[in-house]
Amino acid sequence: MRPPDVASAPGGEPRPSTASRSGGKARGGPARGDASNTADTVADAGGSADARSAADTGGAAGAGSTAEAADSGSGAAVHGDEPDRYAGARAVSFASGASGDVSGDEPLLAARVHRPSDLLRLLVGLLAVIVVIGIAAFASGTTSGLEQDINKGTGQAPDVFVKVAGLVSSIAVLLVPVAFAIERLIKRDGLRIADGVLAAVLAHGVTLATDLWVARGAPATIQDALTQPQSGGGLTDPVHGYLAPVIAYMSAVGMARRPRWRVVLWVVLLLDAFTMLVAGYTTPLSIMLTILIGWTVAYGTLYTVGSPNVRPTGQTLLAGLRHVGFRPVSAMRAEGLPETAEQGDRGRRYLVTLEEGSPLDVTVVDREQQAQGFFYRVWRRLTLRGITTRRSIQSLRQALEQEALLAYAAIAAGANAPKLIATSELGPDAVMLVYEHRGGRSLDALADDEITDEVVRGCWEQVRALQSRRIAHRRLTGDALLVDRSGNVVITDLRGGEIAAGDLVLRMDVAQLLTTLGLRVGAERAVTAAVRVLGPDKVADCLPLLQPIALSRSTRATLRRLARERSQREREAVLKASEAAKQARLEAAREAGQAGSKAERKAVRAEKQAEKRALEDALHEAREEDLLAQIRRQVLRIKPQAPVEPVRLERIRPRTLISLIAGAIAAYFLLSQIASIPLSTISDAAWGWVTVAAACSALSYVAAAMSLLGFVPERVSFLRTVVAQVAGSFVKIVAPAAVGGVALNTRFLQRSGVRPGLAVASVGASQLFGLGAHILLLLAFGYLTGTERSQDDFTPSRTVIAGLLTIAVLLLVVTAVPALRKFVSTRLRSLFAGVVPRMLDVLQRPGKLLTGIGGMLLLTAMFVLCLDASIRAFNGGHQPLSYASLAVVFLAGNALGSAAPTPGGVGAVEGALLAGLVLTGVPKEVAAPAVLLYRLLTLWLPVLPGWVSFNHLTRKGAL
Numbered sequence: 003m004r005p006p007d008v009a010s011a012p013g014g015e016p017r018p019s020t021a022s023r024s025g026g027k028a029r030g031g032p033a034r035g036d037a038s039n040t041a042d043t044v045a046d047a048g049g050s051a052d053a054r055s056a057a058d059t060g061g062a063a064g065a066g067s068t069a070e071a072a073d074s075g076s077g078a079a080v081h082g083d084e085p086d087r088y089a090g091a092r093a094v095s096f097a098s099g100a101s102g103d104v105s106g107d108e109p110l111l112a113a114r115v116h117r118p119s120d121l122l123r124l125l126v127g128l129l130a131v132i133v134v135i136g137i138a139a140f141a142s143g144t145t146s147g148l149e150q151d152i153n154k155g156t157g158q159a160p161d162v163f164v165k166v167a168g169l170v171s172s173i174a175v176l177l178v179p180v181a182f183a184i185e186r187l188i189k190r191d192g193l194r195i196a197d198g199v200l201a202a203v204l205a206h207g208v209t210l211a212t213d214l215w216v217a218r219g220a221p222a223t224i225q226d227a228l229t230q231p232q233s234g235g236g237l238t239d240p241v242h243g244y245l246a247p248v249i250a251y252m253s254a255v256g257m258a259r260r261p262r263w264r265v266v267l268w269v270v271l272l273l274d275a276f277t278m279l280v281a282g283y284t285t286p287l288s289i290m291l292t293i294l295i296g297w298t299v300a301y302g303t304l305y306t307v308g309s310p311n312v313r314p315t316g317q318t319l320l321a322g323l324r325h326v327g328f329r330p331v332s333a334m335r336a337e338g339l340p341e342t343a344e345q346g347d348r349g350r351r352y353l354v355t356l357e358e359g360s361p362l363d364v365t366v367v368d369r370e371q372q373a374q375g376f377f378y379r380v381w382r383r384l385t386l387r388g389i390t391t392r393r394s395i396q397s398l399r400q401a402l403e404q405e406a407l408l409a410y411a412a413i414a415a416g417a418n419a420p421k422l423i424a425t426s427e428l429g430p431d432a433v434m435l436v437y438e439h440r441g442g443r444s445l446d447a448l449a450d451d452e453i454t455d456e457v458v459r460g461c462w463e464q465v466r467a468l469q470s471r472r473i474a475h476r477r478l479t480g481d482a483l484l485v486d487r488s489g490n491v492v493i494t495d496l497r498g499g500e501i502a503a504g505d506l507v508l509r510m511d512v513a514q515l516l517t518t519l520g521l522r523v524g525a526e527r528a529v530t531a532a533v534r535v536l537g538p539d540k541v542a543d544c545l546p547l548l549q550p551i552a553l554s555r556s557t558r559a560t561l562r563r564l565a566r567e568r569s570q571r572e573r574e575a576v577l578k579a580s581e582a583a584k585q586a587r588l589e590a591a592r593e594a595g596q597a598g599s600k601a602e603r604k605a606v607r608a609e610k611q612a613e614k615r616a617l618e619d620a621l622h623e624a625r626e627e628d629l630l631a632q633i634r635r636q637v638l639r640i641k642p643q644a645p646v647e648p649v650r651l652e653r654i655r656p657r658t659l660i661s662l663i664a665g666a667i668a669a670y671f672l673l674s675q676i677a678s679i680p681l682s683t684i685s686d687a688a689w690g691w692v693t694v695a696a697a698c699s700a701l702s703y704v705a706a707a708m709s710l711l712g713f714v715p716e717r718v719s720f721l722r723t724v725v726a727q728v729a730g731s732f733v734k735i736v737a738p739a740a741v742g743g744v745a746l747n748t749r750f751l752q753r754s755g756v757r758p759g760l761a762v763a764s765v766g767a768s769q770l771f772g773l774g775a776h777i778l779l780l781l782a783f784g785y786l787t788g789t790e791r792s793q794d795d796f797t798p799s800r801t802v803i804a805g806l807l808t809i810a811v812l813l814l815v816v817t818a819v820p821a822l823r824k825f826v827s828t829r830l831r832s833l834f835a836g837v838v839p840r841m842l843d844v845l846q847r848p849g850k851l852l853t854g855i856g857g858m859l860l861l862t863a864m865f866v867l868c869l870d871a872s873i874r875a876f877n878g879g880h881q882p883l884s885y886a887s888l889a890v891v892f893l894a895g896n897a898l899g900s901a902a903p904t905p906g907g908v909g910a911v912e913g914a915l916l917a918g919l920v921l922t923g924v925p926k927e928v929a930a931p932a933v934l935l936y937r938l939l940t941l942w943l944p945v946l947p948g949w950v951s952f953n954h955l956t957r958k959g960a961l
């Protein structure tokens with residue numbers, strides 16, 4: 003195989019391409035240098051002496067030039083016309099001459115990279131700093147006891163030893179960084195020294211800011227924990243102004259990664275800390291805070307400006323290949339291959355041509371690529387139940403050994419996988435794996451008509467071979483399956499796999515491959531081939547794992563894209579049917595107007611009913627089954643008794659995590675408010691007003707039932723609807739308020755005989771009308787609040803005017819930006835396509851409409867009166883606010899509660915109501931217990947009757 007920009011000279015000696023011969027230089031790069039200079043440059047740039055020794059041993063690689071690859075062929079074929087998996091990828095090439103010089107084209111690597119590991123260390127450091135300050139603030143007894151114990155233990159140290167140690171440490175703590183800087187400058191690694199100096203300067207600034215805060219703004223407990231009184235008066239520094247910059251410098255330049263320097267560093271730091279503690283110049287927490295600030299600032303600096311890129315170049319690769327006994331002629335790097343969070347750690351791939359023999363596929367993995375997707379892997383490991391055994395952070399040696407083991411195990415199992423020929427390190431920051439070249443194209447690169455039944459069966463045969471030895475692949479996506487010229491399937495990218503995998507992981511592989519093939523050939527062909535190769539039992543066992551969370555990230559993204567396209571087609575079909583029905587209704591109305599008879603008017607009403615049915619039929623016909631549902635249906639046809647209930651794979655969901663965090667904050671807020679209320683305030687409450695508040699809370703469920711049934715033309719039991727609203731008080735505790743109530747009401751209407759589409763439309767109409775009523779009431783009461791100060795002045799308050807202007811500006815922005823305008827109009831059209839026909843049914847029954855509107859107004863009135871009675875209960879029966887102001891406070895607090903992610907709006911509603919009442923003139927000692935009583939009556943006390951109602955309706959089949 004010859005890369006597109008390298009031509010072979012007679013006798014196997016490569017000849018530089020035309021681009022390289024012109025002018026003696028390749029585009030964008032220097033002329034070729036000798037082997038030793040190249041090796042030294044590589045070793046110094048990457049901090050690697052091993053690269054230099056590899057170059058000297060194997061003949062070395064030349065300096066090489068870097069430039070854009072010639073676009074001829076864009077990924078050459080291998081062995082004649084054989085299609086290759088490198089096809090379609092941008093190629094960069096190197097050629098090695100007989101003298102060991104290297105010429106070629108390779109794009110310049112980024113000079114600096116932002117490492118996720120640096121970001122992780124920064125976050126850990128910030129968290130540790132917060133913990134230390136928290137200990138200093140809230141555990142003063144513990145910190146003072148620790149100081150006394152340390153002073154007692156070190157007080158017996160000889161004074162001579164302490165003085166000598168202090169002198170040596172104070173000198174060494176300055177000399178060690180200077181010595182390391184000289185050593186790095188000799189190695190021509192000045193970038194690291196510059197990073198260290200920048201980190202030291204920033205650490206000094208943070209130290210000064212921390213000292214200033216502790217001296218002037220911090221609580222007394224933090225001052226006592228971080229400072230010591232001096233004999234001449236004043237206090238010691240909370241953070242040491244010279245030690246923190248030194249730690250930041252040494253961390254940024256990477257001294258901790260060099261064993262000898264690391265030992266010297268820790269000896270000096272411990273000696274310096276010991277002498278300062280013995281001499282009474284600092285405290286234990288001050289030492290800890292100093293080290294953490296220096297460490298955190300160092301990694302924050304490295305992540306912000308980027309670390310020097312030590313990724314090996316193509317010249318280093320050729321030198322490494324010579325070091326393990328190969329004689330490479332050229333190397334073509336394939337770019338443009340996917341590098342997602344799951345796939346980015348697969349390494350850079352090269353197609354290497356040898357002087358003799360078949361080409362090689364070489365994969366180079368470095369620390370930067372290995373760190374890609376680190377946070378995604380950590381999140382998967384934390385949130386999924388027992389399906390990830392790979393560590394989130396692996397050393398290069400561990401990654402190398404794992405891939406080598408999997409490669410040998412796959413071949414031993416009978417799978418058609420590339421043979422691993424050699425492995426080697428490319429310095430301390432990279433490794434390479436050398437495979438025999440298996441030409442072919444990936445499944446993703448094949449056209450649909452090229453994926454024959456033999457290819458699909460071949461994919462399943464590879465999985466059967468792996469699973470016969472309990473080997474899990476874990477990445478059975480289209481780019482991991484190659485099809486060679488003979489049509490044989492080759493399975494690659496085994497690095498993420500597992501040896502001795504459990505049943506759950508093996509079943510996930512089957513589910514993943516079913517989805518991968520289903521996306522290309524359809525569910526029926528994928529399932530049929532799987533059953534023929536694996537058998538119906540193994541295929542049926544994967545159904546509980548056929549869920550998005552068990553699939554690869556790229557597959558989930560494809561399924562989401564298809565779902566969006568499917569929803570768009572459904573919306574377009576409904577809108578088209580709605581437009582056609584509207585035109586038919588207009589024509590019928592014109593004919594009825596001309597005739598004017600009663601029979602014709604009945605015909606118009608019949609046309610409206612026909613329009614509604616047409617919309618429902620159009621939506622039903624437009625609905626398409628998603629791929630996973632199609633696969634389940636195909637499997638159930640073959641084995642009807644197969645389990646289909648999804649397995650719970652998620653240990654914790656993002657929404658649950660957010661709810662837990664928000665709930666913890668809300669609980670802290672509530673407990674602090676309860677602790678600030680004297681018990682005498684609760685005992686002095688007017689229990690008559692408490693009874694009134696409880697009655698208003700109870701009547702709110704009747705009002706909620708009215709507001710729902712007002713938008714349901716069908717006959718539904720009013721009493722049972724009231725019970726369903728009481729059950730909603732239990733549901734909203736376990737789900738956000740705006741979500742739980744909608745789901746429960748929709749389910750209740752369906753169980754009451756309302757068709758699913760109409761039930762969703764009724765609840766949507768109720769929610770939409772309720773939102774409009776909420777906004778109108780808020781504006782109306784806000785206007786009245788602004789005009790309360792003067793009976794003769796009806797000018798609204800500035801707040802109302804500012805709110806209206808803000809809404810107007812937002813509307814202008816939405817209408818001016820085409821993307822926003824299209825997004826909003828599409829959503830509104832799809833919403834009204836289902837809700838408006840339902841509203842037309844309601845408008846034909848004025849009694850129903852009056853019930854719905856009256857129920858919404860009554861619901862708001864009951865909540866306002868409940869809040870009013872709660873305030874009066876703790877204020878001697880007096881109400882300092884008008885009902886308009888009280889309504890504004892309630893409506894604003896309720897809006898925030900609906901938007902909050904916490905169940906029932908816990909925390910958000912309390913905070914908003916308390917802030918609103920205090921700002922409008924209610925004393926805090928009255929507002930706090932009033933808000934707690936209001937929430938107790940409307941949220942917490944109804945939970946038990948709500949649970950009883952929920953279970954009652956469930957047993958009766960109403961939910």
